[in-house]
Amino acid sequence: MTLSQPDVLRAVQHNSPHALELRGITKRFPLVLANDNISMNVQWGSVHALCGENGAGKSTLMKIVYGIQPPTSGQIVVDGEAVDLKNPAEAIKRGIGMVFQHFMLVETLSVTENVILGAEPTSGGAINYPAARQRVAELIAQFGFDLNPDAIVGELPVGQQQKVEILKTLYRGARILILDEPTAVLTPSETDELFSFLKNQYAASGNAVIFISHKLHEVLHISDTISVIRDGKMIGTIPAQGATTELLARMMVGRDVTLKVQKQAAQPGAVALDVQNVVVKGEHHNAVDGVSFQVRAGEVVGIAGVEGNGQSELIEAITGLRSYEGQISYLGRTARGVREVEASGLSHVPEDRNERGLVLEMTTAENFILGEHDRPPFAGRFGFLRRDVIEANARKLSEQYDVRPRSASLPAGRYSGGNAQKIIVAREMRKGPKILVASQPTRGVDIGAIEFIHARIVEARDQGLAVLLVSADLGEVMNLADRILVMFEGKVVGEVDAANATETQLGLLMTGSGDDTTTTKAGW
Ligand SMILES: Nc1ncnc2c1ncn2[C@@H]1O[C@H](COP(=O)(O)OP(=O)(O)OP(=O)(O)O)[C@@H](O)[C@H]1O
Numbered sequence: 001m002t003l004s005q006p007d008v009l010r011a012v013q014h015n016s017p018h019a020l021e022l023r024g025i026t027k028r029f030p031l032v033l034a035n036d037n038i039s040m041n042v043q044w045g046s047v048h049a050l051c052g053e054n055g056a057g058k059s060t061l062m063k064i065v066y067g068i069q070p071p072t073s074g075q076i077v078v079d080g081e082a083v084d085l086k087n088p089a090e091a092i093k094r095g096i097g098m099v100f101q102h103f104m105l106v107e108t109l110s111v112t113e114n115v116i117l118g119a120e121p122t123s124g125g126a127i128n129y130p131a132a133r134q135r136v137a138e139l140i141a142q143f144g145f146d147l148n149p150d151a152i153v154g155e156l157p158v159g160q161q162q163k164v165e166i167l168k169t170l171y172r173g174a175r176i177l178i179l180d181e182p183t184a185v186l187t188p189s190e191t192d193e194l195f196s197f198l199k200n201q202y203a204a205s206g207n208a209v210i211f212i213s214h215k216l217h218e219v220l221h222i223s224d225t226i227s228v229i230r231d232g233k234m235i236g237t238i239p240a241q242g243a244t245t246e247l248l249a250r251m252m253v254g255r256d257v258t259l260k261v262q263k264q265a266a267q268p269g270a271v272a273l274d275v276q277n278v279v280v281k282g283e284h285h286n287a288v289d290g291v292s293f294q295v296r297a298g299e300v301v302g303i304a305g306v307e308g309n310g311q312s313e314l315i316e317a318i319t320g321l322r323s324y325e326g327q328i329s330y331l332g333r334t335a336r337g338v339r340e341v342e343a344s345g346l347s348h349v350p351e352d353r354n355e356r357g358l359v360l361e362m363t364t365a366e367n368f369i370l371g372e373h374d375r376p377p378f379a380g381r382f383g384f385l386r387r388d389v390i391e392a393n394a395r396k397l398s399e400q401y402d403v404r405p406r407s408a409s410l411p412a413g414r415y416s417g418g419n420a421q422k423i424i425v426a427r428e429m430r431k432g433p434k435i436l437v438a439s440q441p442t443r444g445v446d447i448g449a450i451e452f453i454h455a456r457i458v459e460a461r462d463q464g465l466a467v468l469l470v471s472a473d474l475g476e477v478m479n480l481a482d483r484i485l486v487m488f489e490g491k492v493v494g495e496v497d498a499a500n501a502t503e504t505q506l507g508l509l510m511t512g513s514g515d516d517t518t519t520t521k522a523g524w
Pocket residue numbers: 029030031032033034052053054055056057058059060061404405414415416417418419444446
C-alpha cells in the first residue's frame with residue numbers, strides 16, 4: 001500500500017514569511033491588563049517559544065490566537081491576511097491548532113473517534129468510519145506515532161493521549177500548532193520524541209510551532225526564536241542560538257534568579273512517615289504493589305516516575321483519601337481518613353489543584369483557610385468567622401508568596417495556573433506541618449516562584465520537616481530531594497542518592513529498564 005503524504009507535511013507556497021503577526025494585542029480583564037499592546041511575529045518553518053512568569057499573559061494571548069476569546073484591541077494576521085477569529089472553528093479554518101494543558105479528549109472513545117470528532121468524513125450522510133480509521137492509521141504511520149487507532153483513549157498513558165491531541169489538530173490540517181506547556185507530563189524520552197517530531201518533521205516541512213514552557217533548558221534546546229512577556233508586556237524576541245537560561249530568567253523575572261537549589265546536606269532525624277507493605281487495589285491489578293519506605297524529619301524524599309505508575313494512588317493512601325492494605329504511621333501513630341491524617345501533622349499539596357487543591361468558586365481569602373475555617377484563629381467563639389483575621393491572612397500570604405493579582409476576593413478559578421499553585425503551597429506551609437506531601441508542587445509555576453517555593457521547602461526541611469515529594473519533573477526531584485525512590489508499575493524499583501543521580505539513570509528506571517545496558521525507546 002502506498003500512503004499519500006499527509007497534507008501538513010507537504011510543502012506549500014506561503015503568501016508571507018510570517019505564519020502569524022500579532023499587532024498591538026491588548027486584553028483587559030476587570031482586575032488586570034493581561035496583554036498590553038503585544039506585538040510578535042512567528043516565521044513559517046520555525047519553533048517559537050513563549051516564556052514568561054505566571055500570570056504574564058501567555059495563555060491569554062494564545063487563547064486569543066485560537067479564537068477562544070477576543071482581544072480588547074489589536075490585530076491578528078495569519079499568513080499575511082488580517083483575520084477576525086470569532087471562535088476556534090474559524091481559527092482551525094485558518095490552519096491554527098492548539099493543544100491545551102488539560103486534554104479535551106473523550107476518554108470512552110477510541111483514538112480514531114477522538115481524532116475525527118466534529119470533523120467526521122461522511123458518505124451519503126452517514127459517518128464513513130472505515131475511511132476515517134484508514135486515514136487516521138495512515139497519519140499515525142506517517143508521523144511515526146506509536147498509537148493504535150482502535151485503543152480506548154482513557155486507557156492510554158498520558159504521553160499517548162497527547163499524541164491523540166496533536167493528531168486531532170494535524171487531521172484538521174493545522175499549519176500553525178500552539179502547545180501550552182506540552183512537556184509537563186512527559187518522560188524525558190517522550191519529550192525528546194515530541195520535540196524531534198515538532199522540529200524535524202513538522203516545522204521542517206514549513207509549518208510553525210508556538211509553544212509555552214516554563215522549562216528553560218527545553219526552550220533553548222528546541223526553539224529557533226524565543227519571546228518573553230512580563231506583566232502583559234512584550235519584553236523581547238531573541239534567537240535561541242546564543243541565549244542562556246540565565247538570560248531568559250532575567251528577561252522573565254526582571255532580576256537574576258538562582259536556578260540551583262541552595263541547600264546543605266540533610267540531617268535526618270527520627271522517622272516521621274513510615275510506609276510498610278502498602279497495597280492499593282486497582283481494577284485489573286494492584287495500583288500500588290507492596291511499597292515500603294520511610295521519610296525522616298529533616299529530609300526530602302523524592303518519588304520519581306512516569307505518571308500512572310501508582311504514585312497518585314500511593315499519595316492518596318498516605319493522605320487518607322484512599323483505602324489500602326498494609327501499614328502507614330505518622331510520627332509513630334496510625335491515622336485513617338483525611339481528617340485524622342491531617343490532625344497527625346501532615347499537610348498535602350495535591351497534584352490536581354483544580355479538583356482537590358482549591359474551590360474555584362470561592363475567594364482567595366476563603367481558599368487560604370480551607371479546612372481551617374472552623375477553628376482559631378479564623379473562627380471566634382461560637383464558630384463565628386473572623387473576617388478581619390481571614391483577610392489579613394490572605395493579604396500576608398499573597399504578599400509572602402507573591403500571588404498575582406493581589407486580591408482577597410477574586411474567585412480562585414480566575415488565577416493563572418502558577419498563581420493558583422502558590423495559593424495552595426502558601427496555605428499548606430502556613431499550617432506548620434511535621435510531614436509535607438507535595439505532589440507536583442511547582443507544576444506550571446514560573447522560574448522565580450519555583451526558586452521561592454523550593455527555598456521554603458528546604459528551609460522547613462532544615463527545621464525538621466519531613467518532605468515526600470512526587471514530581472514528574474526530574475530536574476525538580478534531583479534538585480530538591482535528598483534521596484530518590486523510583487516507581488514503576490506500582491513498585492519502588494530503585495533508590496538513588498540524589499547527589500549522585502543522573503537523568504539517564506532515573507529515566508531508565510522510570511521506564512522499567514533499570515539495567516544500564518538496556519535502552520528503551522517509547523517510540524512515536
Ligand atoms: N477569564 C479571566 N478573568 C479575569 N482574569 C483573567 C481571566 N483569564 C486570565 N486572567 C488574568 O490574566 C492574567 C494573565 O493570565 P494568563 O493565564 O494568560 O497567564 P499565563 O502567563 O498563561 O500564566 P501561567 O504561566 O501561570 O499559566 C492573570 O493575572 C490572570 O489572573
